[in-house]
Amino acid sequence: MFRCEAYAAPSADAPLAPFSFERRDPTPEDVQIDILYCGVCHSDLHMARNEWGFSTYPLVPGHEIIGRVAKVGSAVTKFKAGDLVGVGCMVDSCRVCSACRDGVEQFCEQGMTQTYASPDKHTGGFTYGGYSKAITVYEGFVLKVSEALDPAAAAPLLCAGITTWSPLRHWKVGPGQKVGIVGLGGLGHMGVKFAAALGAQVVLFTTSPSKIEDGKRLGAHEVVVSKNADEMAAHAGSFDFILDCVSAEHDLNAYLNLLKRDGTMCLVGAPENPTPVASFSLILGRRSLAGSLIGGIAETQEMLDFCAEHNITCDVEVIDIKDINTAFERMLKSDVKYRFSIDMASL
Numbered sequence: 597m598f599r600c601e602a603y604a605a606p607s608a609d610a611p612l613a614p615f616s617f618e619r620r621d622p623t624p625e626d627v628q629i630d631i632l633y634c635g636v637c638h639s640d641l642h643m644a645r646n647e648w649g650f651s652t653y654p655l656v657p658g659h660e661i662i663g664r665v666a667k668v669g670s671a672v673t674k675f676k677a678g679d680l681v682g683v684g685c686m687v688d689s690c691r692v693c694s695a696c697r698d699g700v701e702q703f704c705e706q707g708m709t710q711t712y713a714s715p716d717k718h719t720g721g722f723t724y725g726g727y728s729k730a731i732t733v734y735e736g737f738v739l740k741v742s743e744a745l746d747p748a749a750a751a752p753l754l755c756a757g758i759t760t761w762s763p764l765r766h767w768k769v770g771p772g773q774k775v776g777i778v779g780l781g782g783l784g785h786m787g788v789k790f791a792a793a794l795g796a797q798v799v800l801f802t803t804s805p806s807k808i809e810d811g812k813r814l815g816a817h818e819v820v821v822s823k824n825a826d827e828m829a830a831h832a833g834s835f836d837f838i839l840d841c842v843s844a845e846h847d848l849n850a851y852l853n854l855l856k857r858d859g860t861m862c863l864v865g866a867p868e869n870p871t872p873v874a875s876f877s878l879i880l881g882r883r884s885l886a887g888s889l890i891g892g893i894a895e896t897q898e899m900l901d902f903c904a905e906h907n908i909t910c911d912v913e914v915i916d917i918k919d920i921n922t923a924f925e926r927m928l929k930s931d932v933k934y935r936f937s938i939d940m941a942s943l
């Protein structure tokens with residue numbers, strides 16, 4: 597075991613503060629990683645404040661981790677000391693169920709081990725995430741990251757990247773399709789970049805008129821301010837696919853009505869409270885409402901390789917760990933362009 601410095605939420609209603617705990621030394625199949633950067637996902641905020649009802653405390657958030665391998669266990673074959681690597685939302689799963697065999701470990705029938713606040717198979721406690729100096733992870737859940745990518749800007753690919761990439765690939769978004777991305781935050785800005793890179797016609801929906809120019813710069817062909825009913829009505833019945841990346845309650849029916857016949861709207865945003873769906877929003881036009889959870893390990897590697905090939909990273913504001921509570925407040929106000937990335941040298 598070794599001592600690891602971190603920041604933790606001591607309870608649902610207290611700010612994050614310095615904390616330290618014991619990490620395990622690598623087992624033969626583990627990789628020990630010195631963390632360089634960790635992205636700040638809105639899920640970290642939902643979890644720190646127990647908005648989904650299953651948080652454990654002290655809670656060390658962080659599942660958009662980039663670091664360098666410090667050492668590897670004797671049976672590790674894929675990594676060596678010095679490699680640039682990533683860790684996302686999962687650090688393990690049962691490895692044998694049909695979901696794990698199919699490469700969708702996020703749907704493991706035994707429950708994946710999440711990077712933080714999941715029962716820890718090794719310590720008997722709960723897992724601690726990436727707002728920390730180091731992490732020890734089974735090599736099967738460690739990703740290779742190209743040296744060509746800026747590590748601070750690549751960190752959020754590990755959650756915001758894969759969470760938008762996976763549904764865009766699953767619903768086969770590509771040329772000839774009209775695709776909507778709702779909400780220009782951490783997830784949404786990657787949704788815009790990926791949908792454009794995959795060749796779709798991309799429309800961004802935002803509540804923030806100040807983000808119109810950025811939306812276009814990031815790859816949207818058109819930006820709609822969703823509070824403007826006329827602008828929304830102009831797109832009625834026209835979308836093949838809509839990806840909803842919004843973190844707070846909003847009217848889903850307004851977007852379902854923009855789908856074509858047989859179109860799909862996929863939720864990745866996970867607000868605290870449920871939202872009503874009118875049957876007629878789906879019945880008229882045989883539309884589908886779906887959801888998607890992060891992505892599997894092989895698909896995450898595919899996304900990282902695509903990013904290296906196409907020079908895609910996240911737009912980040914690098915912050916010191918001491919500023920994390922201010923960053924949470926700014927994220928709540930949709931005031932982040934477009935992801936905070938913590939420089940772990942500041943810890």
Ligand code: NAP
Nearest residue numbers: 638639779780781782783802803804843844865866889890
């Ligand atoms: P974020 O950076 O805070 O972005 C959320 C965006 O939603 C904001 O930038 C804003 O965009 C829009 N928004 C916020 N409040 C709104 C409101 N009241 N009405 C309408 N729009 C609003 O958050 P994120 O990190 O991208 O995460 C987004 C959501 O996805 C969170 O709920 C998070 O927990 C969830 N998530 C899910 C998965 C998954 O696997 N399914 C993975 C990661 C995260 P505009 O300013 O453009 O309107």
Ligand code: ZN
Nearest residue numbers: 637639755756
């Ligand atoms: Zn996340």
Ligand code: ZN
Nearest residue numbers: 690693696704
């Ligand atoms: Zn499994």
